[in-house]
Amino acid sequence: MSINRLICKLEQFAPLSNEQRKKLGGLVRRVADFGPGEEIIRQGDRPDDVHLVLEGWAARYKILPEGERHIMAYLIPGDMCDVLVRLLPQMDHSIGALSRCKVGFIPSKEIFSLIEEDRTLARALLWADLVGEAILREWLVTRVRRAEKRLAHLFCEMLLRSKAVGLTDDDGFELPLTQEELGDTMGLSTVHINRTMQELRGKNLIASKGKRMIINDLDGLKKLADFDGAYLHQLADQGSRNAAAAARGRSD
Protein backbone atom coordinates (compact mmCIF):
# COMPACT_ATOMS: atom_id res chain seq x y z
CA MET A 1 0.00 0.00 0.00
CA SER A 2 1.37 3.32 -1.01
CA ILE A 3 0.62 4.94 2.35
CA ASN A 4 3.83 3.26 3.40
CA ARG A 5 5.90 5.89 1.66
CA LEU A 6 4.52 8.41 4.13
CA ILE A 7 5.01 6.11 7.08
CA CYS A 8 8.51 5.39 5.93
CA LYS A 9 9.27 9.08 5.84
CA LEU A 10 7.70 9.92 9.18
CA GLU A 11 9.63 7.15 10.85
CA GLN A 12 12.80 9.02 10.09
CA PHE A 13 11.47 11.43 12.67
CA ALA A 14 10.10 9.04 15.28
CA PRO A 15 9.19 5.37 15.39
CA LEU A 16 5.47 4.78 15.04
CA SER A 17 3.27 2.17 16.64
CA ASN A 18 1.02 -0.06 14.60
CA GLU A 19 -1.99 1.93 15.74
CA GLN A 20 -0.39 5.09 14.55
CA ARG A 21 0.35 3.56 11.19
CA LYS A 22 -3.25 2.45 10.96
CA LYS A 23 -4.44 5.94 11.87
CA LEU A 24 -2.41 7.39 9.06
CA GLY A 25 -3.76 4.86 6.63
CA GLY A 26 -7.29 5.67 7.76
CA LEU A 27 -6.90 9.33 6.90
CA VAL A 28 -7.13 8.83 3.17
CA ARG A 29 -10.77 8.96 2.16
CA ARG A 30 -10.46 8.99 -1.57
CA VAL A 31 -7.79 8.33 -4.15
CA ALA A 32 -7.62 9.91 -7.60
CA ASP A 33 -5.34 9.59 -10.60
CA PHE A 34 -3.88 12.53 -12.44
CA GLY A 35 -2.15 12.56 -15.80
CA PRO A 36 0.95 14.60 -16.54
CA GLY A 37 0.08 18.28 -16.63
CA GLU A 38 -3.23 17.94 -14.81
CA GLU A 39 -3.89 20.35 -11.99
CA ILE A 40 -4.49 18.94 -8.53
CA ILE A 41 -5.05 22.25 -6.76
CA ARG A 42 -5.42 25.57 -8.50
CA GLN A 43 -4.10 28.92 -7.35
CA GLY A 44 -6.95 30.77 -5.63
CA ASP A 45 -8.66 27.60 -4.43
CA ARG A 46 -9.44 27.05 -0.83
CA PRO A 47 -9.15 23.31 -0.63
CA ASP A 48 -10.94 21.39 2.10
CA ASP A 49 -8.64 18.45 1.67
CA VAL A 50 -5.03 17.84 2.32
CA HIS A 51 -3.42 15.94 -0.53
CA LEU A 52 -0.96 13.11 -0.18
CA VAL A 53 1.11 11.97 -3.11
CA LEU A 54 0.98 8.19 -3.26
CA GLU A 55 2.66 7.52 -6.59
CA GLY A 56 4.37 9.64 -9.22
CA TRP A 57 5.68 13.18 -9.06
CA ALA A 58 3.82 16.45 -8.68
CA ALA A 59 4.99 20.04 -8.34
CA ARG A 60 4.08 23.32 -6.75
CA TYR A 61 4.25 26.12 -9.25
CA LYS A 62 3.16 29.62 -10.03
CA ILE A 63 2.30 30.99 -13.42
CA LEU A 64 3.91 34.37 -13.93
CA PRO A 65 2.10 37.21 -15.70
CA GLU A 66 4.10 36.66 -18.87
CA GLY A 67 2.88 33.07 -18.87
CA GLU A 68 5.96 31.14 -17.77
CA ARG A 69 5.55 28.48 -15.18
CA HIS A 70 7.85 28.51 -12.22
CA ILE A 71 8.21 25.29 -10.23
CA MET A 72 8.94 25.85 -6.55
CA ALA A 73 8.92 22.32 -5.22
CA TYR A 74 8.66 18.72 -6.23
CA LEU A 75 6.27 16.45 -4.42
CA ILE A 76 7.16 12.80 -4.48
CA PRO A 77 5.45 9.77 -2.95
CA GLY A 78 5.03 10.26 0.79
CA ASP A 79 4.81 14.05 0.51
CA MET A 80 1.78 15.85 1.85
CA CYS A 81 0.73 18.93 0.03
CA ASP A 82 -0.15 21.23 2.87
CA VAL A 83 -0.90 19.90 6.29
CA LEU A 84 -2.12 23.29 7.43
CA VAL A 85 -3.66 24.69 4.24
CA ARG A 86 -6.86 25.48 5.94
CA LEU A 87 -5.25 28.27 7.88
CA LEU A 88 -4.71 30.27 4.72
CA PRO A 89 -7.56 32.05 2.98
CA GLN A 90 -6.55 30.73 -0.42
CA MET A 91 -3.80 28.93 -2.27
CA ASP A 92 -1.15 31.33 -3.53
CA HIS A 93 0.06 28.78 -6.06
CA SER A 94 -1.02 25.66 -7.90
CA ILE A 95 -0.10 22.03 -7.58
CA GLY A 96 -0.05 19.81 -10.62
CA ALA A 97 1.02 16.36 -11.67
CA LEU A 98 4.31 16.00 -13.53
CA SER A 99 4.05 12.32 -14.26
CA ARG A 100 1.02 10.10 -14.03
CA CYS A 101 0.33 10.04 -10.34
CA LYS A 102 -1.97 8.79 -7.66
CA VAL A 103 -3.10 11.21 -4.99
CA GLY A 104 -4.88 10.60 -1.70
CA PHE A 105 -7.40 13.09 -0.32
CA ILE A 106 -7.57 13.70 3.42
CA PRO A 107 -10.22 15.99 4.94
CA SER A 108 -8.57 18.91 6.72
CA LYS A 109 -10.69 18.35 9.79
CA GLU A 110 -9.29 14.85 10.11
CA ILE A 111 -5.79 16.22 10.10
CA PHE A 112 -6.60 18.82 12.71
CA SER A 113 -8.21 16.33 15.05
CA LEU A 114 -5.36 13.91 14.57
CA ILE A 115 -2.92 16.69 15.43
CA GLU A 116 -4.85 17.48 18.56
CA GLU A 117 -5.11 13.95 19.81
CA ASP A 118 -1.78 12.39 18.95
CA ARG A 119 1.21 14.47 19.86
CA THR A 120 3.78 12.24 18.21
CA LEU A 121 1.99 12.11 14.91
CA ALA A 122 1.36 15.83 15.11
CA ARG A 123 5.02 16.50 15.53
CA ALA A 124 6.00 14.07 12.82
CA LEU A 125 3.67 15.75 10.35
CA LEU A 126 4.82 19.22 11.28
CA TRP A 127 8.42 18.06 11.10
CA ALA A 128 7.86 16.89 7.54
CA ASP A 129 6.43 20.30 6.77
CA LEU A 130 9.46 22.00 8.28
CA VAL A 131 11.76 19.89 6.16
CA GLY A 132 9.81 21.08 3.15
CA GLU A 133 10.44 24.64 4.23
CA ALA A 134 14.13 23.95 4.74
CA ILE A 135 14.30 22.58 1.22
CA LEU A 136 12.70 25.75 -0.04
CA ARG A 137 15.35 27.85 1.70
CA GLU A 138 18.06 25.72 0.21
CA TRP A 139 16.58 26.14 -3.26
CA LEU A 140 16.55 29.87 -2.76
CA VAL A 141 20.18 29.91 -1.75
CA THR A 142 21.43 27.65 -4.52
CA ARG A 143 19.99 30.14 -6.93
CA VAL A 144 23.08 32.29 -6.70
CA ARG A 145 25.31 29.58 -8.02
CA ARG A 146 26.09 28.61 -11.54
CA ALA A 147 23.83 26.28 -13.46
CA GLU A 148 26.15 23.30 -13.16
CA LYS A 149 26.32 23.45 -9.38
CA ARG A 150 22.63 24.07 -9.09
CA LEU A 151 21.69 21.09 -11.20
CA ALA A 152 24.16 18.87 -9.41
CA HIS A 153 22.68 20.01 -6.12
CA LEU A 154 19.17 19.20 -7.24
CA PHE A 155 20.15 15.71 -8.32
CA CYS A 156 21.82 15.02 -4.97
CA GLU A 157 18.72 16.17 -3.16
CA MET A 158 16.31 14.15 -5.22
CA LEU A 159 18.42 11.04 -4.84
CA LEU A 160 18.35 11.38 -1.06
CA ARG A 161 14.68 12.21 -0.94
CA SER A 162 13.87 9.26 -3.15
CA LYS A 163 16.03 7.03 -1.03
CA ALA A 164 14.26 8.19 2.11
CA VAL A 165 11.01 6.74 0.83
CA GLY A 166 12.53 3.63 -0.66
CA LEU A 167 12.39 4.69 -4.29
CA THR A 168 15.99 4.04 -5.28
CA ASP A 169 17.96 1.04 -6.37
CA ASP A 170 21.70 1.40 -6.12
CA ASP A 171 22.25 4.92 -7.29
CA GLY A 172 19.43 5.17 -9.75
CA PHE A 173 15.98 6.66 -9.32
CA GLU A 174 13.04 7.83 -11.37
CA LEU A 175 13.27 11.46 -12.41
CA PRO A 176 10.14 11.91 -14.50
CA LEU A 177 11.01 15.40 -15.73
CA THR A 178 11.59 16.94 -19.09
CA GLN A 179 14.42 19.39 -19.54
CA GLU A 180 11.80 22.07 -19.89
CA GLU A 181 10.47 21.26 -16.44
CA LEU A 182 13.96 21.32 -15.04
CA GLY A 183 14.34 24.73 -16.63
CA ASP A 184 11.10 25.95 -15.09
CA THR A 185 12.40 24.78 -11.76
CA MET A 186 15.84 26.29 -11.89
CA GLY A 187 14.89 29.43 -13.69
CA LEU A 188 17.06 28.49 -16.66
CA SER A 189 16.30 27.99 -20.32
CA THR A 190 15.88 24.50 -21.74
CA VAL A 191 18.90 25.05 -23.89
CA HIS A 192 21.03 25.88 -20.91
CA ILE A 193 19.77 22.88 -18.96
CA ASN A 194 20.63 20.70 -21.88
CA ARG A 195 24.18 21.96 -22.13
CA THR A 196 24.68 21.81 -18.41
CA MET A 197 23.55 18.21 -18.26
CA GLN A 198 26.00 17.43 -21.01
CA GLU A 199 28.76 18.82 -18.84
CA LEU A 200 27.69 16.63 -15.93
CA ARG A 201 27.54 13.60 -18.15
CA GLY A 202 30.89 14.49 -19.65
CA LYS A 203 32.43 14.49 -16.20
CA ASN A 204 30.92 11.08 -15.63
CA LEU A 205 28.97 12.24 -12.62
CA ILE A 206 25.56 11.21 -13.90
CA ALA A 207 23.96 9.20 -16.65
CA SER A 208 20.35 9.32 -17.67
CA LYS A 209 18.43 6.71 -19.55
CA GLY A 210 15.04 8.06 -20.42
CA LYS A 211 13.34 9.04 -17.21
CA ARG A 212 15.79 7.09 -15.14
CA MET A 213 18.61 9.05 -13.52
CA ILE A 214 21.77 7.27 -12.54
CA ILE A 215 24.24 8.90 -10.20
CA ASN A 216 27.60 7.51 -11.22
CA ASP A 217 29.66 9.41 -8.72
CA LEU A 218 27.68 10.75 -5.79
CA ASP A 219 30.72 12.00 -3.96
CA GLY A 220 31.94 13.87 -6.99
CA LEU A 221 28.49 15.34 -7.53
CA LYS A 222 28.21 16.42 -3.90
CA LYS A 223 31.60 18.01 -4.03
CA LEU A 224 30.84 19.88 -7.21
CA ALA A 225 27.54 21.09 -5.76
CA ASP A 226 28.88 21.88 -2.27
CA PHE A 227 26.08 19.64 -1.15
CA ASP A 228 25.55 19.32 2.58
CA GLY A 229 22.47 17.31 3.43
CA ALA A 230 22.00 18.91 6.85
CA TYR A 231 19.07 20.94 5.55
CA LEU A 232 17.14 17.71 5.00
CA HIS A 233 17.44 17.04 8.72
CA GLN A 234 16.91 13.43 9.64
CA LEU A 235 15.59 12.76 6.17
CA ALA A 236 19.11 12.40 4.91
CA ASP A 237 20.19 9.91 7.54
CA GLN A 238 20.19 6.59 5.83
CA GLY A 239 19.86 4.41 8.91
CA SER A 240 18.50 0.97 9.40
CA ARG A 241 15.10 2.41 10.22
CA ASN A 242 14.83 3.39 6.65
CA ALA A 243 15.72 0.04 5.22
CA ALA A 244 13.29 -1.60 7.59
CA ALA A 245 10.46 0.69 6.58
CA ALA A 246 11.17 0.14 2.91
CA ALA A 247 11.05 -3.60 3.47
CA ARG A 248 7.70 -3.28 5.19
CA GLY A 249 6.57 -1.27 2.19
CA ARG A 250 7.41 -4.10 -0.14
CA SER A 251 5.71 -6.77 1.92
CA ASP A 252 2.28 -5.09 2.07
Next chain:
Amino acid sequence: MSINRLICKLEQFAPLSNEQRKKLGGLVRRVADFGPGEEIIRQGDRPDDVHLVLEGWAARYKILPEGERHIMAYLIPGDMCDVLVRLLPQMDHSIGALSRCKVGFIPSKEIFSLIEEDRTLARALLWADLVGEAILREWLVTRVRRAEKRLAHLFCEMLLRSKAVGLTDDDGFELPLTQEELGDTMGLSTVHINRTMQELRGKNLIASKGKRMIINDLDGLKKLADFDGAYLHQLADQGSRNAAAAARGRSD
Protein backbone atom coordinates in the same frame (compact mmCIF):
# COMPACT_ATOMS: atom_id res chain seq x y z
CA MET B 1 5.30 47.77 24.64
CA SER B 2 6.87 46.17 21.64
CA ILE B 3 4.93 42.92 22.00
CA ASN B 4 2.16 44.88 20.34
CA ARG B 5 3.81 44.48 16.97
CA LEU B 6 3.17 40.75 17.25
CA ILE B 7 -0.35 41.22 18.50
CA CYS B 8 -0.99 43.68 15.72
CA LYS B 9 0.16 41.12 13.19
CA LEU B 10 -1.77 38.20 14.64
CA GLU B 11 -4.95 40.22 14.70
CA GLN B 12 -4.85 40.32 10.92
CA PHE B 13 -5.62 36.64 11.27
CA ALA B 14 -8.18 36.67 14.06
CA PRO B 15 -9.27 39.14 16.70
CA LEU B 16 -7.75 38.40 20.11
CA SER B 17 -9.23 38.81 23.55
CA ASN B 18 -7.44 40.74 26.25
CA GLU B 19 -6.50 37.51 27.98
CA GLN B 20 -4.96 36.24 24.81
CA ARG B 21 -2.97 39.41 24.42
CA LYS B 22 -1.80 39.06 27.96
CA LYS B 23 -0.83 35.46 27.37
CA LEU B 24 1.30 36.50 24.45
CA GLY B 25 2.96 39.20 26.49
CA GLY B 26 3.66 36.69 29.23
CA LEU B 27 5.58 34.43 26.89
CA VAL B 28 8.64 36.63 26.73
CA ARG B 29 10.96 35.69 29.57
CA ARG B 30 14.00 37.68 28.69
CA VAL B 31 14.90 40.48 26.33
CA ALA B 32 18.32 41.08 24.82
CA ASP B 33 19.88 43.70 22.57
CA PHE B 34 21.95 42.87 19.53
CA GLY B 35 24.13 45.18 17.50
CA PRO B 36 24.31 45.12 13.70
CA GLY B 37 26.09 41.97 12.57
CA GLU B 38 25.69 40.10 15.85
CA GLU B 39 24.44 36.55 15.62
CA ILE B 40 21.23 35.67 17.43
CA ILE B 41 21.18 31.98 16.51
CA ARG B 42 24.00 30.16 14.84
CA GLN B 43 23.77 27.46 12.21
CA GLY B 44 24.08 24.08 13.97
CA ASP B 45 22.58 25.31 17.24
CA ARG B 46 19.61 23.63 18.76
CA PRO B 47 17.96 26.55 20.45
CA ASP B 48 15.65 26.01 23.41
CA ASP B 49 14.03 29.34 22.88
CA VAL B 50 11.86 30.82 20.23
CA HIS B 51 12.95 34.33 19.38
CA LEU B 52 10.67 37.26 18.80
CA VAL B 53 11.93 40.41 17.14
CA LEU B 54 10.71 43.38 19.14
CA GLU B 55 12.64 46.21 17.51
CA GLY B 56 14.98 46.51 14.54
CA TRP B 57 15.63 44.17 11.67
CA ALA B 58 17.25 40.74 11.65
CA ALA B 59 17.83 38.21 8.89
CA ARG B 60 18.04 34.51 8.25
CA TYR B 61 21.11 33.67 6.26
CA LYS B 62 23.47 30.94 5.28
CA ILE B 63 27.18 31.29 4.74
CA LEU B 64 28.24 29.50 1.58
CA PRO B 65 31.49 27.53 1.39
CA GLU B 66 33.18 30.31 -0.55
CA GLY B 67 32.33 32.66 2.29
CA GLU B 68 29.50 34.72 0.86
CA ARG B 69 26.49 35.33 2.99
CA HIS B 70 23.11 34.66 1.51
CA ILE B 71 20.11 36.27 3.17
CA MET B 72 16.93 34.24 2.88
CA ALA B 73 14.49 36.30 4.92
CA TYR B 74 14.14 39.52 6.80
CA LEU B 75 12.70 39.49 10.28
CA ILE B 76 11.04 42.69 11.38
CA PRO B 77 9.30 43.63 14.61
CA GLY B 78 6.49 41.21 15.35
CA ASP B 79 8.20 38.33 13.57
CA MET B 80 8.90 35.10 15.42
CA CYS B 81 11.97 33.26 14.43
CA ASP B 82 10.77 29.69 14.47
CA VAL B 83 7.67 28.71 16.36
CA LEU B 84 8.42 25.06 15.84
CA VAL B 85 12.24 25.01 15.90
CA ARG B 86 12.32 22.36 18.51
CA LEU B 87 11.10 19.80 16.04
CA LEU B 88 14.31 20.06 14.05
CA PRO B 89 17.52 18.49 15.28
CA GLN B 90 19.51 21.63 14.53
CA MET B 91 19.35 24.97 12.80
CA ASP B 92 20.27 24.72 9.15
CA HIS B 93 21.02 28.45 8.99
CA SER B 94 21.85 31.40 11.19
CA ILE B 95 19.87 34.40 12.30
CA GLY B 96 21.62 37.69 12.88
CA ALA B 97 20.83 41.31 13.58
CA LEU B 98 20.99 43.73 10.66
CA SER B 99 20.36 46.88 12.65
CA ARG B 100 20.51 47.38 16.37
CA CYS B 101 17.65 45.30 17.58
CA LYS B 102 15.80 44.05 20.60
CA VAL B 103 14.86 40.40 20.76
CA GLY B 104 12.54 38.55 23.12
CA PHE B 105 13.26 34.98 24.22
CA ILE B 106 10.39 32.55 24.67
CA PRO B 107 10.96 29.02 26.00
CA SER B 108 9.90 26.46 23.42
CA LYS B 109 7.92 24.55 26.00
CA GLU B 110 5.81 27.62 26.66
CA ILE B 111 4.98 27.84 23.00
CA PHE B 112 4.04 24.20 22.80
CA SER B 113 1.76 24.36 25.81
CA LEU B 114 0.18 27.54 24.55
CA ILE B 115 -0.46 25.84 21.22
CA GLU B 116 -2.08 22.91 22.97
CA GLU B 117 -4.34 24.94 25.20
CA ASP B 118 -5.47 27.82 23.00
CA ARG B 119 -6.63 26.84 19.58
CA THR B 120 -7.05 30.36 18.25
CA LEU B 121 -3.61 31.47 19.29
CA ALA B 122 -2.17 28.23 17.97
CA ARG B 123 -3.69 28.86 14.61
CA ALA B 124 -2.66 32.48 14.57
CA LEU B 125 0.95 31.58 15.28
CA LEU B 126 0.99 28.83 12.70
CA TRP B 127 -0.68 31.15 10.23
CA ALA B 128 2.12 33.67 10.69
CA ASP B 129 4.57 30.86 10.04
CA LEU B 130 2.76 29.89 6.86
CA VAL B 131 2.87 33.46 5.65
CA GLY B 132 6.63 33.34 6.18
CA GLU B 133 6.77 30.26 4.02
CA ALA B 134 4.65 31.90 1.34
CA ILE B 135 7.07 34.82 1.31
CA LEU B 136 9.91 32.40 0.84
CA ARG B 137 8.19 30.87 -2.17
CA GLU B 138 7.62 34.28 -3.63
CA TRP B 139 11.27 35.16 -3.18
CA LEU B 140 12.24 31.99 -4.96
CA VAL B 141 9.99 32.79 -7.87
CA THR B 142 11.01 36.41 -8.24
CA ARG B 143 14.52 35.16 -8.73
CA VAL B 144 13.89 34.51 -12.38
CA ARG B 145 13.12 38.11 -13.11
CA ARG B 146 15.45 40.94 -13.84
CA ALA B 147 17.10 42.91 -11.10
CA GLU B 148 14.85 45.94 -11.46
CA LYS B 149 11.66 43.96 -11.05
CA ARG B 150 13.09 41.98 -8.20
CA LEU B 151 14.15 45.01 -6.25
CA ALA B 152 10.86 46.75 -6.89
CA HIS B 153 9.08 43.65 -5.67
CA LEU B 154 11.10 43.55 -2.49
CA PHE B 155 10.34 47.17 -1.72
CA CYS B 156 6.62 46.63 -2.22
CA GLU B 157 6.70 43.68 0.12
CA MET B 158 8.64 45.40 2.83
CA LEU B 159 6.37 48.41 2.70
CA LEU B 160 3.32 46.21 3.21
CA ARG B 161 4.94 44.13 5.91
CA SER B 162 6.04 47.25 7.73
CA LYS B 163 2.60 48.72 7.39
CA ALA B 164 1.04 45.57 8.81
CA VAL B 165 2.85 46.16 12.09
CA GLY B 166 2.39 49.89 12.13
CA LEU B 167 5.90 50.86 11.13
CA THR B 168 5.13 53.20 8.25
CA ASP B 169 4.19 56.82 7.94
CA ASP B 170 2.64 57.79 4.63
CA ASP B 171 4.70 55.84 2.18
CA GLY B 172 7.97 55.84 4.03
CA PHE B 173 9.51 53.20 6.26
CA GLU B 174 12.82 52.24 7.81
CA LEU B 175 14.93 50.04 5.59
CA PRO B 176 18.07 49.57 7.65
CA LEU B 177 20.05 47.79 4.93
CA THR B 178 23.23 48.53 3.06
CA GLN B 179 23.42 47.88 -0.64
CA GLU B 180 25.71 45.00 0.14
CA GLU B 181 23.01 43.40 2.28
CA LEU B 182 20.49 43.93 -0.48
CA GLY B 183 22.93 42.21 -2.80
CA ASP B 184 23.34 39.29 -0.42
CA THR B 185 19.57 39.01 -0.37
CA MET B 186 18.90 39.16 -4.05
CA GLY B 187 21.94 37.28 -5.17
CA LEU B 188 23.23 40.33 -7.03
CA SER B 189 26.45 42.28 -6.79
CA THR B 190 26.56 45.55 -4.89
CA VAL B 191 27.40 47.33 -8.08
CA HIS B 192 24.33 45.97 -9.76
CA ILE B 193 22.10 46.85 -6.83
CA ASN B 194 23.44 50.34 -6.95
CA ARG B 195 22.71 50.80 -10.62
CA THR B 196 19.31 49.23 -10.34
CA MET B 197 18.33 51.54 -7.51
CA GLN B 198 19.41 54.44 -9.63
CA GLU B 199 17.01 53.27 -12.31
CA LEU B 200 14.16 53.11 -9.81
CA ARG B 201 15.01 56.55 -8.52
CA GLY B 202 15.30 57.83 -12.06
CA LYS B 203 11.77 56.65 -12.77
CA ASN B 204 10.64 58.47 -9.66
CA LEU B 205 9.28 55.33 -8.09
CA ILE B 206 11.31 55.53 -4.92
CA ALA B 207 13.54 57.88 -2.99
CA SER B 208 15.84 56.96 -0.19
CA LYS B 209 17.22 59.25 2.44
CA GLY B 210 19.79 57.38 4.47
CA LYS B 211 18.08 54.37 5.95
CA ARG B 212 14.66 55.73 5.22
CA MET B 213 12.91 54.44 2.13
CA ILE B 214 10.19 56.48 0.51
CA ILE B 215 7.86 54.94 -2.01
CA ASN B 216 6.90 57.77 -4.30
CA ASP B 217 4.67 55.79 -6.59
CA LEU B 218 3.47 52.53 -5.11
CA ASP B 219 1.19 51.75 -8.02
CA GLY B 220 3.96 52.27 -10.49
CA LEU B 221 6.29 50.13 -8.44
CA LYS B 222 3.75 47.34 -8.15
CA LYS B 223 3.11 47.44 -11.84
CA LEU B 224 6.78 47.30 -12.68
CA ALA B 225 7.28 44.42 -10.27
CA ASP B 226 4.12 42.52 -11.23
CA PHE B 227 3.43 42.65 -7.54
CA ASP B 228 0.37 40.81 -6.32
CA GLY B 229 0.10 40.81 -2.54
CA ALA B 230 -2.02 37.65 -2.40
CA TYR B 231 0.94 35.66 -1.16
CA LEU B 232 0.98 37.74 2.01
CA HIS B 233 -2.53 36.49 2.72
CA GLN B 234 -4.43 38.64 5.14
CA LEU B 235 -1.22 40.45 6.03
CA ALA B 236 -1.66 42.65 3.02
CA ASP B 237 -5.20 43.66 3.80
CA GLN B 238 -5.01 47.12 5.15
CA GLY B 239 -8.27 47.13 7.06
CA SER B 240 -9.45 49.03 10.07
CA ARG B 241 -8.29 46.25 12.35
CA ASN B 242 -4.80 47.19 11.47
CA ALA B 243 -5.19 50.86 12.23
CA ALA B 244 -6.88 50.00 15.51
CA ALA B 245 -4.09 47.70 16.57
CA ALA B 246 -1.45 50.25 15.68
CA ALA B 247 -3.24 52.83 17.77
CA ARG B 248 -3.29 50.46 20.71
CA GLY B 249 0.43 50.00 20.17
CA ARG B 250 1.05 53.72 20.51
CA SER B 251 -1.05 54.17 23.62
CA ASP B 252 0.74 51.53 25.73
Next chain:
DNA sequence: CGTTGGTTTGATTAATGTCAACGCACGTGG
Protein backbone atom coordinates in the same frame (compact mmCIF):
# COMPACT_ATOMS: atom_id res chain seq x y z
C1' DC C 1 5.60 6.03 -42.26
C1' DG C 2 4.42 10.70 -40.60
C1' DT C 3 3.65 13.20 -36.41
C1' DT C 4 4.83 14.69 -32.15
C1' DG C 5 7.33 15.71 -27.98
C1' DG C 6 11.58 16.06 -26.41
C1' DT C 7 16.64 16.73 -27.02
C1' DT C 8 20.64 18.76 -29.22
C1' DT C 9 23.43 22.28 -31.85
C1' DG C 10 25.01 26.88 -33.55
C1' DA C 11 25.00 31.91 -33.67
C1' DT C 12 23.98 36.06 -31.54
C1' DT C 13 22.51 39.18 -27.77
C1' DA C 14 21.32 40.69 -23.14
C1' DA C 15 22.02 40.65 -18.20
C1' DT C 16 24.99 40.59 -14.63
C1' DG C 17 29.58 39.87 -12.44
C1' DT C 18 34.31 41.45 -11.40
C1' DC C 19 37.90 44.57 -10.61
C1' DA C 20 39.55 48.86 -9.63
C1' DA C 21 39.08 53.40 -8.46
C1' DC C 22 36.91 57.49 -6.64
C1' DG C 23 33.85 60.33 -3.68
C1' DC C 24 31.30 61.61 0.18
C1' DA C 25 29.81 61.79 4.97
C1' DC C 26 30.56 60.90 9.48
C1' DG C 27 33.12 60.21 13.65
C1' DT C 28 37.27 60.28 16.34
C1' DG C 29 41.55 61.66 18.19
C1' DG C 30 44.99 65.14 18.20
Next chain:
DNA sequence: CCACGTGCGTTGACATTAATCAAACCAACG
Protein backbone atom coordinates in the same frame (compact mmCIF):
# COMPACT_ATOMS: atom_id res chain seq x y z
C1' DC D 1 38.72 72.73 14.71
C1' DC D 2 41.19 70.02 11.60
C1' DA D 3 43.05 65.59 9.58
C1' DC D 4 42.39 61.26 8.91
C1' DG D 5 40.22 56.78 8.67
C1' DT D 6 36.44 54.03 7.57
C1' DG D 7 32.17 52.51 5.64
C1' DC D 8 29.23 53.06 2.16
C1' DG D 9 27.72 54.64 -2.28
C1' DT D 10 28.99 55.56 -7.12
C1' DT D 11 31.34 55.10 -11.70
C1' DG D 12 33.89 52.98 -15.69
C1' DA D 13 35.91 49.16 -18.39
C1' DC D 14 35.79 44.57 -19.32
C1' DA D 15 34.59 39.42 -18.69
C1' DT D 16 31.29 35.83 -18.09
C1' DT D 17 26.91 33.56 -17.77
C1' DA D 18 22.83 32.57 -19.55
C1' DA D 19 18.81 33.97 -22.79
C1' DT D 20 16.97 33.90 -27.34
C1' DC D 21 16.10 32.36 -31.89
C1' DA D 22 16.19 29.07 -35.29
C1' DA D 23 16.95 24.73 -36.98
C1' DA D 24 18.11 19.88 -36.94
C1' DC D 25 17.70 15.54 -34.87
C1' DC D 26 15.81 11.44 -32.58
C1' DA D 27 12.78 8.13 -30.72
C1' DA D 28 8.28 6.64 -29.54
C1' DC D 29 3.84 5.70 -31.18
C1' DG D 30 -0.46 5.44 -33.68
